[in-house]
Amino acid sequence: MRTGAGAMRVRRHEVVTTDPDVACQAILALTGHRVVLDGSRRDFRFALWTAQAGLLGLDRMAHSMTARSRTGPYADFMAVHVVRGRLGLAAGRADVRTSPGGVRTSAPVESSVSWTDLAGLVVRLPAERVALVAAVRAGANPQTFRFLGLAPVSTATAQAWARLSLFLHGLPDDALGQPLVQESLVDLAATTALAVFPNTTMTADYVPGPRRVPPAVVRRAQQYLDDHAAEPVTVAQVAAACGVGARALQAAFHRHVGHSPLTHLRRVRLARAHRDLVAAEPGGDETVAGIARRWGWTSPGRFAAAYREAYGRPPSATLHG
Incomplete structure (x- = not known):
């Protein structure tokens, strides 16, 4: 019995070549940037894999030569995690050199990019979505929100982004294709970006505290979350439906029920997953991992832990019971 949101196709594109000219054309087609190559073309290797899962974009690239390019302003958020080689970016007064293990963002202005024997992982998000998360989390004005630098604020935050990058690129399509998983991953990536860069x-400056929201609005928000649990839902959407601000709704949930709106949503989805486990046909095609992903869990292990805490048994026992 399938009651959650249906899986969506993950759009993928792949180019693997030993021809430098084909590689340059692939980069031009993807980014609109013309690349100038330096050095010997002998033993050249290039590979590019792109994936688009809803609002979340993931790219992997390996390029064995030294290259440089001029890039125009990049309006959306994009962060690169360098796995091998060197990556340089000069924009205005900023000149960032990134070595293996390092990360950096794209520039919102025209810039110069160079790399040598590069292998990297890219995460892309719409700028509007990051600004919306900033408004919910910190009360920022979405119209004036922007990133102020290309490099992380610390070594620890750079490592946090590198771990997130590896995690996102390691997810299979049957996870990335689930709308509820996509929504949680976009929120996770945007929230992490706000802490890292x-x-x-x-x-x-000082941001006034959110206005007080009465319990009746919280109950209305809980009902909205119950009714839309099978759909990708953000706190901003719930707040708009209830006629209040997102930060005010967050504060009201903590004040009146002791947890956040998203915690309430996770509990509702866990209950729906339990219902699907109970209703599954004995010996059928349903799996614990499939049901977990349908209801927004990227990690079957974390789902199993949450399920055991709520129901006192592993989800596999319910499925096969």
Whole structure:
């Protein structure tokens, strides 16, 4: 019995070549940037894999030569995790050199990019979505929100982004294709980006506290979350449906029920997953991992832990019981 949101196709594109000219054309087609190559073309290797899962974009590239390019302003958020080689970016007064293990964002202005024997992982998000998360989390004005630097604020935050990058690129299509999983991954990536890279939420002056929201609005929000649990839902959407601000709704949930709106949503989805486990046909095609992903869990292990805490038994016992 399938009651959650249906899986969506993950759009993928792949180019693997030993011809430098084909590689340059692939980069031009993807980014619109013309690449100038340096050095010997002998033993050249290039590979590019791209994936688009809803709002989340993931790219992997390996390029064995030295190259340089001019890039125009990049309006959306994009972060590169360098796995091998060197990556340089010069934009205005900023000149960032990234070595293996390092990360950096794209520039919102025209810039110069260079690399040598590069292998890297890219995560892309719409700028509007990151600004919306900044508004919910920190009360930032979405119209004026922006990132202020190309490099992470610390070594620890750079490592946090590198771990997230590896995690996202390691997810299979049957996870990335689930709408609820996509929604949680976009929120996770945007929230992490706000903590890792310099942005206006870190430099803002005092932001007034959210106005008080009565319990009746919280109950209305809970009902909205119950009714839309099978759909990708954000706190901003719930708040708009209830006629209040996102930060005010967050504060009201903590005040009146002791947890956040998203915690309530996770509990509802866990209950729906339990219902699907109970209703599954004995010996049928349903799996614990499939049901978990349908209801927004990327990790079957974390789902199993949450399920055991709530129901006192592993989900596999319910499925096969």
